Amino acid sequence: MSIQVGHRVVIPGGGEAYVRYVGRVRNKSGTFAGVELIGESVSKGKNSGDVDGVFYFKTKIPKSGLFLPYHKLVQVNTSPLRPVSQASVLNSPNKAPYDLDQRISELTEQNRLYKQQLQERNRILEELQTTVDTFEAILTENQNELKMKDARFERFKTNTDTQIKELIEAVETLEQQAQENEEIYLQRLRELETKKESEPENGDYETLKRKFDEMDTKYRTLENEHANLRRENAEVRRERDEAREEANRLKQEKAEMAKALEELRKAYDELQKAHEALMGEKTQFVSSKDSATQKSETLENELNELQAKYALLKEQSENKASPMSEPLVKDGELIATPAVHNDPAAGREKWCGLCEREGHESVECPYENVMF
Numbered sequence: 001m002s003i004q005v006g007h008r009v010v011i012p013g014g015g016e017a018y019v020r021y022v023g024r025v026r027n028k029s030g031t032f033a034g035v036e037l038i039g040e041s042v043s044k045g046k047n048s049g050d051v052d053g054v055f056y057f058k059t060k061i062p063k064s065g066l067f068l069p070y071h072k073l074v075q076v077n078t079s080p081l082r083p084v085s086q087a088s089v090l091n092s093p094n095k096a097p098y099d100l101d102q103r104i105s106e107l108t109e110q111n112r113l114y115k116q117q118l119q120e121r122n123r124i125l126e127e128l129q130t131t132v133d134t135f136e137a138i139l140t141e142n143q144n145e146l147k148m149k150d151a152r153f154e155r156f157k158t159n160t161d162t163q164i165k166e167l168i169e170a171v172e173t174l175e176q177q178a179q180e181n182e183e184i185y186l187q188r189l190r191e192l193e194t195k196k197e198s199e200p201e202n203g204d205y206e207t208l209k210r211k212f213d214e215m216d217t218k219y220r221t222l223e224n225e226h227a228n229l230r231r232e233n234a235e236v237r238r239e240r241d242e243a244r245e246e247a248n249r250l251k252q253e254k255a256e257m258a259k260a261l262e263e264l265r266k267a268y269d270e271l272q273k274a275h276e277a278l279m280g281e282k283t284q285f286v287s288s289k290d291s292a293t294q295k296s297e298t299l300e301n302e303l304n305e306l307q308a309k310y311a312l313l314k315e316q317s318e319n320k321a322s323p324m325s326e327p328l329v330k331d332g333e334l335i336a337t338p339a340v341h342n343d344p345a346a347g348r349e350k351w352c353g354l355c356e357r358e359g360h361e362s363v364e365c366p367y368e369n370v371m372f
Helices: 039-045 069-077 086-091 096-198 205-319
Strands: 008-011 017-023 032-036 065-069 328-330 334-336
Touching: 017 039, 032 039, 032 069, 065 069, 096 205
Parallel strands: none
Antiparallel strands: 008 017, 017 032, 032 065, 328 334
16 A cells, blocks of 8 residues: 555554655665554654754654654555545544644644734835825925926026126127227327418417317227226126026026936835735735635634534444444344454553564664654
């Protein structure tokens, strides 16, 4: 009979266990079966599913694992026992539904872990939502600030360009006017000097001299005004250069702000994707939790029904003898007797199923030290 992982079996010397591993073990020859002891035989365990630091399986209860030769396990099991079901409990009233209790405990623990993971996911989602909201606020604020800077830059640029254009036109007009006046006064001065040389005895000399002095004064005044206009022109050009530098600085700030805004948008998109992924995981966890809860409730109901049927069958078996233990009689004649199975351990305090000697148990066998 083949014994596979997951079967419920009897171990030599008595006791039951679940098969958790079948195969080779390092530094050991032959094929071994690794079992997880259950019930009263847990105390016979020698490991937790590991040999020489190598884990072949893991037990739920520490030190409840045992390795033994596969052929020895087959010898003491005519057929492997599978996990207890409803039918097996009804057909075997003397066995308690231990594996159902264990399964219920596993599902309860799994349900608790699902709840804990779901709470952790919810906490992470809340933190991410807070981060997303913060980024949205920062993004909106930066967008508004960028718009304000754009509007301020455009106004500044328009006003500066207009002022510079008006100043340049005024300076050019004044320069042209001053140059024309200068040429007119110089021409008039030359005419007066020529007239003075040609008419030295003229009685109008004093008058012409006075006019010449006045024109000379006006000329000097125009020169001063021209110098002032040149200084103002230089000042205007300096202000124009400063305005251009300010415009370039604002353009650079705008480019940097646009770059930072783009990075914020990318970070926001990544957070949105992470948020959507976590929401999907949350939905899966909620679905798994609901499924586990439903399975747990179903198994609890089945367990209650099985325990009730088990108690009823146990009570019936205690109140009457088993029909299989009575001879079969027909028409007053004995036609068959029930099969009698001899238990070699009966009447002995200790019996070893490995070497078939009394005085010690299988896990303490000094003759065949193959269980570890």
